[in-house]
Amino acid sequence: MARTDERFRSAFNDCLTLVGQHQVGDSLPAETALAEQLKVSRTIVRTVLTALCDAGVVHWQGREKTILRLPVKADRLPLRGDYVPRDVLERCFLEWILRFDVPAGTPLNVAKLAKEFSVPPHALQEFLSGLAQTGLVARRPRGGWLLLGFTADYAIELSELRALLELNAVRKLVQLPKAHAIWDELDALERQHHDLAARIDTDFHDFSPLDGAFHMALNSVVENRFVSQFQKSISLIFHYHYQWDKKMERHRNEAAIAEHLTLIEALKRRDEAAAVAAASAHLLTSKATLLGSLRVNALIPSDAMPPE
Template sequence: MSRSQILRQNTINQFITCINNQIITFPLPSLSILADTFNISRTTVRAVLSYLIERGVLIYQQQQYFLIRQPTEQDKINGVLEKRERQDQQIEHYFYALINSRQLLPGDKFNEIEIARDARVTPLVVREFLLRFLHYGLIENISKGEWQLVIFGRDYAEKLYEFRSVLEIFALQSLMKQLDNKMIWTKAKELLQHHEKLAQNISHDYKQFSTLDRDFHRLILSANDNPFFVQSFELISVIFHFHYQWDERDLKERNSIAVSEHIAVLKAILQRQEALAIKALCKHLNTAKCSMRRALGRIDDKAIQA
């Protein structure tokens, strides 16, 4: 199957999802607007609309497209979209990259169709991904398909810190009981090597810390083999790791400190010194809390000045 055929069929499936989620309104906007929205050519738009007319989903009257009936899963074209698991990974990677690169800032609004288009996943995948964060107050749904990234208050950060401390300390205790597990031991050694390499080049590679930070905390939380721990990690990562990085004035120094604190924890783990590992982790978590406080304070100051 050619690339153009795959694009056309993927767009048909995305279009149907958008209709069912009431993201698309009728009569439809112009072909140019639809082409821009889905990042496709007007030729592809015409092909999608022709298919939906043939299926009896749309009708073309008085130079406008109207909805006749709600499309079903049977109207979609099977076998052309990426597997769901891969799409979930794509949207997670893309969304975090937006935040980490400061393309998405506290208070910014964004559209789920545009996110789906740019991440090359379906709008349904984007919506389900965002709904996980909606529950924790990380984002707000301001209208159909429109979202806003929340600016967190200090009280929220303090409560989250308490939750994070209990979670990660408990998980670290579980990890220390599994050091005979070759996979955990190997991952810890690899992470230590990566951290030490970054520490040597921190002056110009400090922004690479984001990936190591996620791997470090994921290792600790995944050792407990508790799905709720992993889900909570997503919440913690967005707030503590990404939120304070929006203010880059001392990011290099903060990341340098964090790398050294990670190294201390990893060395204690590999030396099988549980008390030392927990002490080092507590120090690191407290440093993260202080960084969050300062960042939130600066955001509040900017809001007052505005």
């Protein structure tokens, strides 16, 4: 077999729904119109119509497309629907690395991993090619992939770049006019931080998404595709490591909230020096936490490795 007919199947089912909205004896629109509605090519539409003909749902000859009977549930084609989008794959992969603390230098088995993440090997290959740009994995000279991994060096260099980009964002931010949308966003974030600070004893788990939103907002003022690209990987990696390192979570998050609030306050005063200082301090803490979580990971016994 070659590629799946998933696309045909889902179009067929969508078309059944469409037919169900009409009466027996009604005519269906032109192939081109159907293609537009179902968001597929005309080729698929014609295949679907042929199938509907075979099923006795419509009579189709030339331009005549008459509904013979309304479709029933049994007409629908089963579909696997286990399509995994790219960002989910990204998450799966990072989680896999962190979950099993896969050491640097591990050869990656494309076929096995693809099965594990239930994606076609092809998709994983492509994902790895993209990831190779971040230096997390590399192609081996003669075939196969190598996990270069989350080493301490990796974390340090990642944090360095993060600091560089974020301090740049902070400097840009304090120069922005009062009318800019970021100030409302910051107000909202400030309220959310105060709100979470009040109930930190029980809800400290809610910090991670708030942290992500805060840093995302800061960096959003730098409209640069390369920076955004990096920002995305950075936040992903920080997010996952933080989630993994449960040590002192409540205390750590409380401290981070305080640091965020200091930064927000300095930003609102348009005090560049204070803002940069606050951001630097917070980034240093983050870096320390990231390095700390690496050590925690390293303590996971190696027999917790993924099954061969």
